[in-house]
Amino acid sequence: MIYLIGGPPRVGKSTLAWMLLDRAGLPGCPTDALVSMLQRAAPEHGVRHGTHPDKAAPAQPFLIEFIRAAAEALDDTDPEDGYVIEGDIVTPAAVTAAAGLGLPLASVFLGNTKLTPEHLRAAPGWLEGAGDATYREIATWVRDQSTALREACAVGGHVYIELGTGYPQGLERAYSTLVG
Numbered sequence: 001m002i003y004l005i006g007g008p009p010r011v012g013k014s015t016l017a018w019m020l021l022d023r024a025g026l027p028g029c030p031t032d033a034l035v036s037m038l039q040r041a042a043p044e045h046g047v048r049h050g051t052h053p054d055k056a057a058p059a060q061p062f063l064i065e066f067i068r069a070a071a072e073a074l075d076d077t078d079p080e081d082g083y084v085i086e087g088d089i090v091t092p093a094a095v096t097a098a099a100g101l102g103l104p105l106a107s108v109f110l111g112n113t114k115l116t117p118e119h120l121r122a123a124p125g126w127l128e129g130a131g132d133a134t135y136r137e138i139a140t141w142v143r144d145q146s147t148a149l150r151e152a153c154a155v156g157g158h159v160y161i162e163l164g165t166g167y168p169q170g171l172e173r174a175y176s177t178l179v180g
Contacts, residue, residue, distance in 0.1 A: 001082040002071050002103060003028075003178050006090030007110035008145035009051070009138075010120060012163050012171055016110065017086040019175050024082070031087025034066055035059060051141055056089040063089055064098050071103040092149075092156040108174045109153050111146030114164030115139050 003020055005013045020026050038047035038059065046058040056063075067085060075081040095107045112119075117135035120127060127134060146162070153160035159177050163170040 002067055002105050003082055003084045004090050004095055004105060004107040005086035007149060008142045009088055010123060010142060011110045011112040013086040013110055016171055016174050017084050020084045024179060026082045026084050028084025031085060031089045034062060038062060056091045059089040060094050063094050067098045067103060068101060092152045092158045095158060096156055106178045107158060108177045109149055109158055109160045110163055110174060111149050111160060112164045113143050113146045113162060115142045
């Protein structure tokens with residue numbers, strides 16, 4: 001099974017991925033590695049880090065190929081075999097496209113429509129040296145992205161879990177959604 005975790009930055013995707021890695025003993029990869037590789041090795045494709053609105057679109061064909069390759073590497077005789085892929089380029093559209101290939105997938109999308117600049121400041125090293133305006137701008141962007149993601153999940157029939165209230169419980173619910 002390929003476990004896909006999507007959502008905007010700073011909402012809990014990596015924390016959920018680590019839960020799967022620790023509890024279920026699964027290997028995995030953040031999509032940041034894929035984005036970094038493409039940004040450096042193939043800049044002509046326009047895949048790059050950042051908060052630009054079309055970030056996921058140029059990465060989608062590469063992400064789907066990565067998902068397909070990970071699925072092909074699974075041991076069909078081992079029902080516990082799996083791989084975790086998490087990142088902000090994992091979108092409902094990408095999951096729908098990968099599912100259309102008949103790949104063994106479980107997915108969940110995380111959001112936080114209540115994220116504040118103070119939450120962002122609590123992340124060590126993230127936005128280091130940024131001013132108050134940047135923290136406010138990014139917090140607003142994440143809240144807006146979370147709202148749009150929730151709507152896209154509703155339309156596409158994907159699971160969206162809001163982590164703006166009850167963060168630990170929401171992560172447990174997301175974990176159960178993936179492995180249950």
